[in-house]
Amino acid sequence: MCPVKISVSADMLDGIGADIAEELRKRGHEVLTHGALNPDESSDWARASEAAASDVAEGRADQGVVCCWTGTGASIAANKVPGVRAALCTDPYTAQGARRWNDANVLALSLRLTSLPLLDEILDAWFAADVTEDEDDLASIDHLAEIGRG
Numbered sequence: 001m002c003p004v005k006i007s008v009s010a011d012m013l014d015g016i017g018a019d020i021a022e023e024l025r026k027r028g029h030e031v032l033t034h035g036a037l038n039p040d041e042s043s044d045w046a047r048a049s050e051a052a053a054s055d056v057a058e059g060r061a062d063q064g065v066v067c068c069w070t071g072t073g074a075s076i077a078a079n080k081v082p083g084v085r086a087a088l089c090t091d092p093y094t095a096q097g098a099r100r101w102n103d104a105n106v107l108a109l110s111l112r113l114t115s116l117p118l119l120d121e122i123l124d125a126w127f128a129a130d131v132t133e134d135e136d137d138l139a140s141i142d143h144l145a146e147i148g149r150g
């Protein structure tokens with residue numbers, strides 16, 4: 001796994017909110033922070049997640065990690081940003097599939113459900129997975145950009 005630039009957000013420091021940025025840095029990634037992880041910013045989940053997702057969409061980061069208590073608001077907000085494919089993952093298999101079959105570029109996490117050991121497994125799976133070469137999956141991934149246009 002090559003280190004990449006990750007934009008990470010959380011709306012609170014509860015649970016892995018306190019650890020997520022450091023866990024990514026420990027893996028060698030360069031980390032941009034938003035929301036409760038950045039003292040200069042609003043910590044509300046929609047704005048924090050939008051900020052991290054926009055970093056990905058606009059090329060300031062390679063991938064994003066967005067967190068809120070449930071993970072749902074953060075994933076919904078990130079998916080509103082054109083070019084972002086955010087996936088709410090609660091286990092390593094889902095994280096691997098999100099990268100492999102969906103070319104997900106933002107990992108959404110629930111601060112409530114994700115323990116530190118589980119985070120480790122999810123990040124291992126996320127960063128180890130390669131995007132599929134299956135033509136049908138690639139066509140579906142391409143189609144995502146068309147949904148809602150026009």
Ligand SMILES: O=C(CO)[C@H](O)[C@H](O)COP(=O)(O)O
Nearest residue numbers: 045068069070071072073074
């Ligand atoms: O999971 C969330 C949004 O999907 C939030 O983390 C949850 O709503 C708590 O936020 P607040 O402390 O602002 O009420």
